[in-house]
Amino acid sequence: MLHAEGPLLTVDVGDRTATETSIDDTLEAAVGGRAVATALAHERIPFDADPFGPENRAYLAPGPLQQSRMSFTGRLNMTALSPLTDGLVSSNAGGYLSRNVVGTGIGVLELAGTSDELLAVHVTDRGVEFEEVPDLEGATVPETSEYMADGHDLGPDNCIAIGPAGENRVRFASVMTFDSRAFGRGGLGAVLGSKNVKCVTFEGDSEPPVEIPNPPEMDIHREAAQSDDLLRRQGTTGSTEFINDNFALPTRYFEEYGFEHADRIGGNAVEEKKYEKGACSACAYACKLPTRDEEAGIETEGPEFETVYAFGSSQGVGDIVDVMKANELCDSLGIDTISAGVTVAAYLASEDEFGNADLARELTEKIAYREGIGDRLAEGVDRCHDDLGVDNYTVKGTEFAAHDGRVLHGQGLSYAVANRGADHMYAGMLTPEYSGELDPEGTLGKAERLVREENASAFRDTGIVCAFGSDYVTPDRLETLFDADYADLMEIGARTVRRERHFNNQRGFDRSDDGLPYEIPDLEAAIDEYYAARGWTEDGVVPDRALEPIAPSAD
Ligand code: SF4
Numbered sequence: 384m385l386h387a388e389g390p391l392l393t394v395d396v397g398d399r400t401a402t403e404t405s406i407d408d409t410l411e412a413a414v415g416g417r418a419v420a421t422a423l424a425h426e427r428i429p430f431d432a433d434p435f436g437p438e439n440r441a442y443l444a445p446g447p448l449q450q451s452r453m454s455f456t457g458r459l460n461m462t463a464l465s466p467l468t469d470g471l472v473s474s475n476a477g478g479y480l481s482r483n484v485v486g487t488g489i490g491v492l493e494l495a496g497t498s499d500e501l502l503a504v505h506v507t508d509r510g511v512e513f514e515e516v517p518d519l520e521g522a523t524v525p526e527t528s529e530y531m532a533d534g535h536d537l538g539p540d541n542c543i544a545i546g547p548a549g550e551n552r553v554r555f556a557s558v559m560t561f562d563s564r565a566f567g568r569g570g571l572g573a574v575l576g577s578k579n580v581k582c583v584t585f586e587g588d589s590e591p592p593v594e595i596p597n598p599p600e601m602d603i604h605r606e607a608a609q610s611d612d613l614l615r616r617q618g619t620t621g622s623t624e625f626i627n628d629n630f631a632l633p634t635r636y637f638e639e640y641g642f643e644h645a646d647r648i649g650g651n652a653v654e655e656k657k658y659e660k661g662a663c664s665a666c667a668y669a670c671k672l673p674t675r676d677e678e679a680g681i682e683t684e685g686p687e688f689e690t691v692y693a694f695g696s697s698q699g700v701g702d703i704v705d706v707m708k709a710n711e712l713c714d715s716l717g718i719d720t721i722s723a724g725v726t727v728a729a730y731l732a733s734e735d736e737f738g739n740a741d742l743a744r745e746l747t748e749k750i751a752y753r754e755g756i757g758d759r760l761a762e763g764v765d766r767c768h769d770d771l772g773v774d775n776y777t778v779k780g781t782e783f784a785a786h787d788g789r790v791l792h793g794q795g796l797s798y799a800v801a802n803r804g805a806d807h808m809y810a811g812m813l814t815p816e817y818s819g820e821l822d823p824e825g826t827l828g829k830a831e832r833l834v835r836e837e838n839a840s841a842f843r844d845t846g847i848v849c850a851f852g853s854d855y856v857t858p859d860r861l862e863t864l865f866d867a868d869y870a871d872l873m874e875i876g877a878r879t880v881r882r883e884r885h886f887n888n889q890r891g892f893d894r895s896d897d898g899l900p901y902e903i904p905d906l907e908a909a910i911d912e913y914y915a916a917r918g919w920t921e922d923g924v925v926p927d928r929a930l931e932p933i934a935p936s937a938d
Contacts, residue, residue, distance in 0.1 A: 384867040387415030387447045388591035389490030391423065394504055394511055396578050397437055397496025401511035403489075410490055414865070415446030417473045417844035418879045419491060420462035424471055425882050427493070430889035434466035434570075435552060435577035437497040443543070443583075444491045446847035448864070449481040451595040454607040455852030457481055457663030459560075460844050465569035465803070466577075467554045467722070467763055468779045470887035472569030472803045475844050477663035477671075478561035479540030480585065488589030498579040501550075503531070508587030519581045521547050523715045524559045527582050540664075541584045546717025548751040549576035553761040555722035555782070556751075559714060563684035564663075567719040568781065568806055599860040606855050608667035614851060616654055618672045619688035623649030626688075627696075629817065631787040634696040636725070636732040637776050640787060644701025648691045652703040663849070670851055679704045683711035686720070689807070692785035693724025699737030712744055716751035722763060723747055725782035729764050730756070733771040775900055779804030779892075788899060791816040793829040795903045797836070800913050800923075802883040808850060810836035826909035830916045838876030845875060878931065881917070885925040894923040 387410050390403040406419070413419045420442035432438040441463040448456040459481045465472035484492070488508045501520055505512040519527055524546045528539040539562045548556035549572030556572030557565040566572075575581075613621040626632050627645035634642040646652070653672060661671025661684060675682040686694070686706050694700060694709035713720045727746045731737050749757025759767045765780040776783050781804030788795025788805075793812035801809040810833055816823040821832065840850075846865070848856045858869045865872060884892075897910055911921065919925050 384411070384414065384871070385447045385593065385595070385865045386410045387419065387445060387449075387490050388593055389488055391491045391493055392489040392506065392511070393493045393495055394506070395496040396494065396498040396502055396504065396513070396580055399498075399513045406490055413878070414845050414875055415490075416444050416460040416847040417462060417475075417841060418875050419845070420444040420460055420473065421471065421879050421882050423491065423493065424462050424464070425886045428464055430886065432464055434464045434469065434574060437495070437578070439464045439574055439577070441494040441571065441574050441578075442491055443484065445481050445484050446845055447593045448595065448846050448848065450485045450591060450593045452665040453595065454604045454666045454668050455849040455856055456847065457666050458847050458849055459484060460847055461558060461566040461571050463571055463574045465571070466552065466573045467570040468781055468804055470779065470802060470890060470892055471883045472571070473844060474566040474568050474571055475808070475847065476558075476560055476564045476566045477849065478564035479664045480543065480560045482664050483541050483585040483587070485591065486587040486589050487585050488587060488591065492583070494575070494578060494580060494583070497577065501579050501581050503581055504583045505535070506583060506585050508589045516581050521550065522581070523547065524717050525562050525715055528562055531582065531584060535584065537584050537586065541586055542582050544582035544717070545572040545575050545580075546715060546751065548716045548718040549573055550581070551751065551753045551761065552576050553718060553750055553753070554763045554766075555719040555726070557717050557719045559717050563714050565714070565719065567721065569803060570719075572717050596863055596866070599863045603852075603855050603860065604667050607852070610668065613650070614670050615668060617650035618653070618670050618685070620653040620672070620686070620691055621650035623688055623691055625817070626785065629790065631790045632692060632696050632785060633783065633787050635699045635737050636697060636728040636773065638732070640790065642696035642701070645696065647701045648695040648703050648706055653686065653691075656703065656707065666849070668851065674707055676704045676707060679708065681707050681711060683707050683714065686710040689784055690720040690724065693721045693728070694743060697724055697728040698731055698740070698743050700740045700743065701738075702740065705740035709740070709744055709747065712747055716747065718747065718751055721784055722782040723750060725776065726750070726760050726764050726767070729768060729771055729773045729776070730760060732773050777805060778899065779896055781805045786813040789901055789903060791823045792826045792903045793821055793823065793833065795899055796826045796829060796906065796909050796913065797833055799899050799906060800833075800897045800910060801837075802880065802887055808840065810840055811850075812836055825904050827905050827912065830909060830912035833913060834877075834916045835873070837880050838873045841876035841879040842872050845879065881925055881930065884919070884923075885930050888924045892923075894921070897923050
C-alpha cells in the first residue's frame with residue numbers, strides 16, 4: 384500500500400533538541416496524515432496531559448500524495464490535544480506548504496515541550512535551527528511572514544505561524560499558513576502559543592521514494608482543469624442561497640433558520656469581489672477566492688461559506704464587505720472564523736446588537752488580545768455562555784458549523800457523536816441529506832451511513848486528498864493510487880476514529896458528552912445504533928480489547 388516516507392522529527396522546544404525516530408512500521412500500517420498523527424498522539428501524549436502543558440504534542444503530518452503534483456493534494460494535517468474540546472483534534476489546511484514540508488525529508492513533525500522565549504523553528508533538509516524572535520511578540524500573521532521574508536528569504540508558503548490569538552491562548556486560535564489558509568478548528572494555534580512557538584519554517588529539496596501511479600493522476604488533473612462546477616467560481620459560498628432555501632443557515636445565533644439577506648453575502652456577492660483565481664499547490668481545480676473591495680480598502684482570500692455564516696447570518700450582518708473585513712481580521716489575528724464568529728454572535732445576542740458589524744470586529748480584536756470582555760469570549764461559548772445569559776450552542780466545546788442539524792437530522796447526529804464536536808468536516812452527512820439521497824428528516828437507520836462517512840473523511844485526511852475532490856478522486860481511483868482495496872482504506876479510517884475515541888475515553892469522555900443542545904427525533908436511539916455499528920459499549924466507550932496495535936512497534 385502507498386504510504387508516506389521519512390522519520391518522525393521530534394523538536395523539543397524546551398531543551399531545543401531535534402531527534403529523528405524511525406516510524407516505518409506506523410507509516411506502513413497507517414499511510415500518513417491524520418491516521419499516523421492520531422496513532423502517534425495516542426502513543427505519546429499522556430492521557431492526563433494539560434492541553435497548554437509541555438506534555439502536549441502537536442503533529443504536522445503529510446500523506447504520501449503530498450509529494451505528487453496531483454490536483455487536490457496541496458494539503459496537510461495537524462493533530463494535538465485541543466484546548467477547546469479537551470480531546471484529540473485534527474485539522475486540515477491547504478495552501479503551498481505541503482510540498483515544502485515533504486522537501487525537508489521528514490515523515491512527521493512533532494512539536495514538544497515549552498520554550499522560555501518566543502521561538503521560530505527552522506526545519507530544513509540539513510537540520511533544525513532555533514531562533515529567538517522577541518520582536519515578533521504580538522505580531523500578526525502577515526507581520527510574521529514579512530519578518531521571515533526580510534530576514535530569511537522565505538515566503539508564507541514556507542511557514543506555519545500564529546498571531547496574537549495563539550500567543551494569548553485563545554481557545555479557538557488557528558495555525559495559519561500562506562497568511563490565509565487555516566488549521567482552523569480546535570485551538571491548535573493556542574497549543575503552539577503555549578509552547579511559545581511563533582512560527583515554523585520548512586525548506587528543502589528532499590524527494591522521498593514515494594511512487595505515485597501516473598494514469599489516474601493525469602485524468603484527475605485534466606478533469607479538475609476542465610470542470611465547470613460552481614464551486615470553482617464561487618468556492619463554498621456558491622451553496623449559500625441553496626442552503627438558506629433549505630432552512631439550514633442558522634441566523635442570529637440560532638434564533639432563526641434562514642437569513643433574509645443571504646443573497647447579499649452568498650456566492651454571487653463574493654464572485655463580484657473576486658479579482659483572480661486562487662488555488663492550493665498544483666491544484667487545477669483552483670476553487671480559492673482572492674477578493675477585494677477598493678472603496679473599503681479591503682483585500683482578503685475568501686470568505687468561505689462557513690465564514691459567511693459565522694460573521695454574516697449568525698450575526699445578522701448582511702453586507703459581504705463586512706464579512707470580508709472580518710475574514711481578513713481573523714486570518715491576521717490567527718483565529719478560527721467559525722468559533723470566533725459564533726462566539727461574537729452569542730455576545731451580540733446577549734446585548735441585542737445583531738447587525739452591528741463594527742462591534743463584531745471590535746470584539747474579535749478584543750478576543751485575540753484578551754482585552755475586557757474579550758478575555759471571557761476567548762474561552763469560547765461553552766465556557767462563557769452562562770456569563771452572557773445565552774444558550775450553549777456547542778458540542779464538546781466546539782461551536783457549530785452551519786448546515787443546521789435541527790433540519791438535517793443525520794448531520795445533527797454526526798455533530799452529536801463526532802470526537803471533535805460540532806464540525807461539518809468530520810462526516811459529510813449533509814451531502815446526501817441536501818441532495819435528497821437521504822431524507823433529512825429523522826435519525827434512525829442512519830448510523831451505518833454515518834460510520835461510512837466518518838471513515839471516508841478520516842482516510843481523506845490521511846492520504847491526504849482535499850474534501851472538494853471527492854467527485855474526481857473516486858473510490859476506484861483511490862484503490863489505484865494506494866494499491867489497496869477500498870475496504871482496507873476505509874478500515875484505516877475506522878481505526879483512526881476508534882483511536883481518537885479511545886484517547887478521549889481515557890480523559891473521561893463517554894456517552895454524556897455525545898449529544899446536542901437541541902432536540903431532534905430519536906437521538907438517543909440513533910446514538911445506540913451508532914455505538915452498535917462502531918462496536919463500542921452503550922456508554923460510548925471503546926473497549927481496550929477493540930484497540931488493535933497500529934503497528935507491531937507502536938503498542
Ligand atoms: S479544490 Fe480548492 S481547496 Fe481543494 S486543494 Fe484545490 S484549490 Fe485547494
